[in-house]
Amino acid sequence: MSEVVSIYETNMLNIFRCEFEDGTVRLCTKNLSPGHNVYGERLIRYNKIEYREWNAFRSKLAGAIMKGLKESPLSVGSRVLYLGAASGTTVSHVSDIVEASGKVYAVEFSPRVVRELIMVAQRRPNVITILADARFPQRFRTLVEAVDVLYVDIAQPDQAEIASYNASLYLKKEGHLLLAIKARSIDVTKEPEEIYKREVEKLSSNGFDVRQVVNLDPYDKDHVMVLAKYEGK
């Protein structure tokens, strides 16, 4: 593999760009659990700090950043409610970004992937694993607090509603929503553009001010990432 030439922070806090000798540029984050990777990603030591490469083909948030997301709502100490944590690929990078003082409440309902998620959480004290259905947020009320960021990637047809419901319970006013929309899981018969528009409208009528819609192609085909600010209902 090609050598690292330099690593520098992007205009987003705690999100870095790594330049390799062969000219390629990849995103990376500072590893909160040094010595361990999560999904086979490369570990990079640079100026005595260990970084983890953040693969835009594996993580929609990285894809969105590569495709021009204008601002990142994550900062050190952020509280994040993450719906659809799966085996923890993106969760681990969010955990890196918010650092030890931040918290990631990672909700996932499939036992199969949660088995892998808890392996990740064991090494990351800022990840609180929640095996539960995001459609019933009251059922995990005993484990969470109000959050600064709601991240939703659950590939469900009614995810805009699920996101809004969770926001009404747990998202702080002025907090941010990151919502990944997969056109095919919402309606296979409609054009993706039409679907995105309708989903954005749903968010607007539920108290969100939609800031940006980022198309994730080629990292994920027929996907967008929506960044919105919550004004409350």
Next chain:
Amino acid sequence: MKIYLVEHAIGAFAFNDRGELVDYVHNNKEIGKVVDYLLENEEGEPLPSSLELVKKVGAEEVVVEDEREVQKLQAKAGVKVTYATSHVGARKFRESLESFALSTHFASTDELYNYLHQLSLELTRRKLRKAAQRRDLLAIQAVRAMDDIDKTINLFSERLREWYSVHFPELDKMLEDHRQYASVVSRFGYRDAIGNKDELVELGIQEAKASRIIDVARKSIGAELSEADIRALTSLSDSILRLFQIRDELNEYVDSVMREVAPNITALVDSSLGARLLSLANGLDELAKMPASTIQVLGAEKALFRALRSGARPPKHGIIYQYPAIHSSPRWQRGKIARALASKLAIAAKIDAFTGRLSSDQLVDQLMKRIEEIKTKYPSAPPRQESQKQESQRQKGKRERGRGDRRRRGGRRR
């Protein structure tokens, strides 16, 4: 008075309609207990701390967050209960979880999150265990299948060796390893085709040995075979190689299932020995009920019963003999290490079966310390006299054992 009830892992909190904290009752800090409460709470059962709180403040009406809790709380606390998602108390509390934990002296911020982290892991493992529903049985079947495959591989390999020896008799002694032997037959067929050292090395055979095999193949005294003869032979060797491959896959599978259903046992011994223990005990719950002394001799039942009948020395270890630190240690240390391992296994099995906790680091540490201790305390064999006495006792045992066996056989005929 009407209160807005907030239930959280740290306790139950009552707010008034202006969003001010009226009173609270903390949960027990013992994680195992709280896990039980939260599991029930998810099904609509009020927390014990909530019941205590409602009584303590003398509430006449309680507003809860989950609809399913309305009836249960009403019945248990005998007060009027309604529900509202995201009520004043709920918002207030969750926006300042840390400061409520601090001001009510539950814990510091670090302690609070440490507690939530531990709790979430344990709660999740408990839920996985429920969802898993006896996935230990899968590990047991898979490890038994591995044993069946091993037997089959041995049987087929013996046959292959005899058969191929008609053509290349010298190879049998030169390659002890069944997998390498079958690979050679599959790869080359005719012994005359064995001419390239690199190809043999690729199969995992050492260079020196590879050269010798090539040499011997040239001078072999075996019979000549036809194409059809060779094809029949290689179809058997191919099957053996396929069995090895299945065995590898099963091994990996057993490993992943064991890490999930019995992470603490798997950390102490490797996954296939762990699965064999589950197999001998017939399940994780069964193993968890066994005392360490039973676990120590699991798999050596025959020898144990023989000893009990005849008064001979009982076996020091059953299947756990496979644990490297036991079989690679001098004989006089083995029994002590076996006892230490068995006692840790008994604890690990209980943790795996009844909690979602991961205590493997501690268990492994303690075991390693104990093994170290045994090694330094008993570096050499016990004095001669001792061992002679033991030896003669064993001889006596053997004799009696012989008689015992005969008696038993007589009994069976009746």
